[in-house]
Amino acid sequence: MGTTIFDIGEAGRMGLRLPALDVPERSLTELIPPELIRKEDPKLPQVSQIEVVRHYTKLSRMNYGVDNGIYPLGSCTMKYNPRINEEMARLFAHAHPLQGEELSQGALQLMYELGQYLCVIGGMDAITLQPAAGAHGELTGMLIIKKHFERTKELSKRTKILLPDSAHGTNPASAAMCGFEVVHIPSDSRGLIDLEALTAHLDESVAGIMLTNPNTLGLFETDILEITRLIHDVGGLVYYDGANLNAIVGRARPGDMGVDIVHYNLHKTFSTPHGGGGPGSGPVAVVKRLEPYLPVPCVVKNKDRYILDYERPHSIGKIHSFYGNFGVLVRAYTYIRMLGDEGLRDVSTNAVLNANYLRARLSRVYKAPYDRLCMHEFVLTTKGMSAEIRTLDVAKRLIDYGVHPSSIYFPLIVPEVMMIEPTETVSKEELDRFADALIKVAQEMKENPHLLKEAPHAVPVYGASVRRLDEVRAAKEPILREPPSSHLPSGGGQ
Numbered sequence: 001m002g003t004t005i006f007d008i009g010e011a012g013r014m015g016l017r018l019p020a021l022d023v024p025e026r027s028l029t030e031l032i033p034p035e036l037i038r039k040e041d042p043k044l045p046q047v048s049q050i051e052v053v054r055h056y057t058k059l060s061r062m063n064y065g066v067d068n069g070i071y072p073l074g075s076c077t078m079k080y081n082p083r084i085n086e087e088m089a090r091l092f093a094h095a096h097p098l099q100g101e102e103l104s105q106g107a108l109q110l111m112y113e114l115g116q117y118l119c120v121i122g123g124m125d126a127i128t129l130q131p132a133a134g135a136h137g138e139l140t141g142m143l144i145i146k147k148h149f150e151r152t153k154e155l156s157k158r159t160k161i162l163l164p165d166s167a168h169g170t171n172p173a174s175a176a177m178c179g180f181e182v183v184h185i186p187s188d189s190r191g192l193i194d195l196e197a198l199t200a201h202l203d204e205s206v207a208g209i210m211l212t213n214p215n216t217l218g219l220f221e222t223d224i225l226e227i228t229r230l231i232h233d234v235g236g237l238v239y240y241d242g243a244n245l246n247a248i249v250g251r252a253r254p255g256d257m258g259v260d261i262v263h264y265n266l267h268k269t270f271s272t273p274h275g276g277g278g279p280g281s282g283p284v285a286v287v288k289r290l291e292p293y294l295p296v297p298c299v300v301k302n303k304d305r306y307i308l309d310y311e312r313p314h315s316i317g318k319i320h321s322f323y324g325n326f327g328v329l330v331r332a333y334t335y336i337r338m339l340g341d342e343g344l345r346d347v348s349t350n351a352v353l354n355a356n357y358l359r360a361r362l363s364r365v366y367k368a369p370y371d372r373l374c375m376h377e378f379v380l381t382t383k384g385m386s387a388e389i390r391t392l393d394v395a396k397r398l399i400d401y402g403v404h405p406s407s408i409y410f411p412l413i414v415p416e417v418m419m420i421e422p423t424e425t426v427s428k429e430e431l432d433r434f435a436d437a438l439i440k441v442a443q444e445m446k447e448n449p450h451l452l453k454e455a456p457h458a459v460p461v462y463g464a465s466v467r468r469l470d471e472v473r474a475a476k477e478p479i480l481r482e483p484p485s486s487h488l489p490s491g492g493g494q
Helices: 027-031 049-062 083-091 105-122 134-151 171-177 195-200 224-233 288-293 326-362 391-400 428-447 449-453 471-476
Strands: 126-128 160-164 181-185 206-212 237-242 261-264 284-286 298-302 305-309 378-381 417-420 459-461 464-466
Touching: 083 326, 105 126, 105 261, 105 284, 105 298, 105 305, 105 326, 126 288, 134 171, 134 206, 134 237, 134 261, 134 284, 134 288, 160 171, 171 181, 171 206, 195 224, 206 224, 224 237, 284 288, 326 378, 326 417, 326 428, 391 417, 391 428, 391 449, 428 449
Parallel strands: 160 181, 160 206, 206 237, 237 261
Antiparallel strands: 126 284, 261 284, 298 305, 378 417, 459 464
């Protein structure tokens, strides 16, 4: 483990001075119950300002992000976040959600227009910007489906959500949390939804289907129109997980495919920051007949003013404090306005081109279970390449080459899988560096597999060279904080 902020500093050091207390001390007992007031000062580190700055700067250099290089996480679209997005977000830094509509017209206009843009991009009719992430959007979509069948008095029989095994990973939990039974639909030999298996489960117990298109194999569901027709014919609804929208943005629209509900990942498709638990945003758009169920409030335009509409008696209610992650909405709005129609088409064009370039190079060395034109991502497997080497070993060896590994072991339907998504913001030179590293590792797998089994070999952490962790022991006996007097070993450890 690395040094923590508690392991540095000395008694008496400080980085800033707080102003004198300007509130009568007796007010503490008036506002806070006596049993909740500290009896002694908290044991906080005593550090100078420069110590704090250097500590967190060191931590930042240990991290890897989209500003360091290619971040090819399949289905996660980890692409560059343009700095103009940050500049625009700072314009609203002093806005507060409690300041009222009259003083928030600019912010409300931005939210309204962003919602309109997203509806056009998705081919939908109405939208909420409240959900804070993709999975939160999924939950919102499932609650809308549940509310719809409550209103039609069919909920007692509409108990099932169909889920392709190539759908996005959080879909089953979102459906189950709303009380639906999850029915898994297998893929066929093409890596697409098996229509025969789907048809076998179609009856009036189906509330809907959750699908991802392109799916997590990076393949476009060519039978999508037939799939949505079959679901609608039994009275079900179609939910579209927009995690992979980056592959089709500007070129195809879920609404035109017969979709009833779609969520967008602003932190994937629309370039806002991603990872580390937030921030994020997963707006949900719906067709007209489902609009009454959207969360409140909705941002609407009333003549020349923008207002927050709470008059939605059939709404599922609030699903986020205030009106969503507003700073993320500003960034996505900026991205869409900067690119425009033509720019958004270029996003999907280049994302697909980059993925197919990598697939063509790497499928000569690794096995491609579905070796044909893909969309924005593709899958490879190491199965059969070596009796002793696993995909995990390949991923860890890539770290030695300064390359961030792709997603591994998902989707579950391909053994020893790597799921690779380069995104459109990666240059050909960087694509080649990534491909060269993977090809070199494949060569090492044959000539010196021991290298892979012990990788990574030299990851610098505070001047020490930390090697592969004992993952089983780390899970069973986690050391969450290094004692202040200890030092990192040079040859690895817990």
